[in-house]
Amino acid sequence: MVRLTLLGADGAATTDELNPAAGYAKPTGPLQSRVAYAAAHVVPVTWGDNTPGQPAEIDWDATLAFRRSVYSWGLGVADAMDTAQRNMGLDAAATRELIARSAEVAREEGGSVVVGVNTDHVEAEHLSIDEIISAYIEQLHFTEEQGAGPVLMASRHLARAAESADDYRRVYRAVLQAATTPVVLHWLGTAFDPQLAGYFGSSDWRAASDVLLEIIQDNADRVAGVKMSLLDAASEVSVRERLPEGVRMFTGDDFNYVGLIGGADVPEATQPDRDPASPRQHSDALLGAFAALTPVASAAIQALDAGDPARYLEILAPTEALSRQVFAAPTFYYKTGVAFLSWLNGHQGAFQMVGGLHAARSLPHLSRIVELANAAYALEHPELAAERWHGMLRLNGVDA
Numbered sequence: 001m002v003r004l005t006l007l008g009a010d011g012a013a014t015t016d017e018l019n020p021a022a023g024y025a026k027p028t029g030p031l032q033s034r035v036a037y038a039a040a041h042v043v044p045v046t047w048g049d050n051t052p053g054q055p056a057e058i059d060w061d062a063t064l065a066f067r068r069s070v071y072s073w074g075l076g077v078a079d080a081m082d083t084a085q086r087n088m089g090l091d092a093a094a095t096r097e098l099i100a101r102s103a104e105v106a107r108e109e110g111g112s113v114v115v116g117v118n119t120d121h122v123e124a125e126h127l128s129i130d131e132i133i134s135a136y137i138e139q140l141h142f143t144e145e146q147g148a149g150p151v152l153m154a155s156r157h158l159a160r161a162a163e164s165a166d167d168y169r170r171v172y173r174a175v176l177q178a179a180t181t182p183v184v185l186h187w188l189g190t191a192f193d194p195q196l197a198g199y200f201g202s203s204d205w206r207a208a209s210d211v212l213l214e215i216i217q218d219n220a221d222r223v224a225g226v227k228m229s230l231l232d233a234a235s236e237v238s239v240r241e242r243l244p245e246g247v248r249m250f251t252g253d254d255f256n257y258v259g260l261i262g263g264a265d266v267p268e269a270t271q272p273d274r275d276p277a278s279p280r281q282h283s284d285a286l287l288g289a290f291a292a293l294t295p296v297a298s299a300a301i302q303a304l305d306a307g308d309p310a311r312y313l314e315i316l317a318p319t320e321a322l323s324r325q326v327f328a329a330p331t332f333y334y335k336t337g338v339a340f341l342s343w344l345n346g347h348q349g350a351f352q353m354v355g356g357l358h359a360a361r362s363l364p365h366l367s368r369i370v371e372l373a374n375a376a377y378a379l380e381h382p383e384l385a386a387e388r389w390h391g392m393l394r395l396n397g398v399d400a
Contacts, residue, residue, distance in 0.1 A: 076112035089355025165201025
């Protein structure tokens with residue numbers, strides 16, 4: 001029996017039994033009951049100058065191999081988004097190369113890829129509304145040229161420049177009219193990026209959602225879906241039930257995804273304020289959490305495909321505590337937990353991140369991730385994970 005050494009916030013070490021690998025099987029065909037994307041991270045060159053403020057040096061072999069692994073489990077990849085350290089270490093040149101390379105891998109693997117479109121390649125802090133539109137369209141057209149699906153991310157430039165909800169209507173109308181393929185809109189909350197306060201014209205999600213829904217309804221033929229990342233299940237359900245037909249809700253709620261994805265198919269799962277008469281009874285998924293637990297997410301959706309909601313809940317429910325730890329405040333440092341689990345699971349050779357972000361969480365925080373990943377059967381190779389974790393503890397002066 002292998003024992004895991006764990007480290008408490010007070011520095012005290014305890015032990016827990018290491019669970020065996022779950023042995024989940026890869027799907028033999030596409031997942032059917034839900035559309036699910038894992039928002040993937042990037043792996044840096046171990047010996048690169050991946051320190052704060054330096055251009056990202058990406059290990060392309062490891063980064064793209066991770067995406068191939070996601071496809072092998074039946075999930076799609078959401079790339080060049082928050083999880084890839086967009087605006088937190090991934091510079092504009094690396095973003096463009098990531099989008100091009102990821103789209104090529106998707107074609108090779110027959111997988112579905114969507115990528116982030118933003119205004120962040122423009123270095124100026126302040127832009128006019130017209131300049132914001134032009135910046136969005138420049139990235140949009142580049143993404144379309146690569147053959148990837150666009151996700152129109154929330155823009156810090158727009159959050160700074162907008163004087164009212166009308167500015168949001170104007171920008172999104174212009175960008176969506178320039179799109180040649182349906183776009184996913186992304187509403188990112190302040191827990192993920194404090195600079196996006198008041199997005200869509202209000203700090204009240206109810207007022208902001210009215211603006212978002214108006215934008216979608218006016219451009220429904222150009223909107224494939226909306227990804228909500230407010231960490232508020234009630235707001236997501238409210239917006240979901242008002243979406244036009246054919247527009248998907250992709251949950252980005254890494255705190256409450258089990259009930260939101262399960263929906264009416266999983267009555268035991270918590271889903272606040274759901275209207276049983278609504279034609280929309282579940283969310284699809286576009287989650288950073290699914291990059292950290294791809295095999296578990298795949299196995300849970302396979303259970304839904306097989307008409308076994310109890311098994312879905314049994315598999316996925318324990319991961320929510322793990323995800324809440326990974327996404328604990330300050331939430332924008334969740335990328336550290338995603339990369340840490342990637343390293344534990346053997347998808348990269350070292351626990352390093354661009355911008356030095358691997359130092360953004362404490363050892364006790366990472367220890368709790370290990371403990372919860374073990375409990376949720378999210379360690380793909382438990383013995384390797386234990387070996388790497390114990391080596392990290394010893395490196396930091398903790399007996400393991």
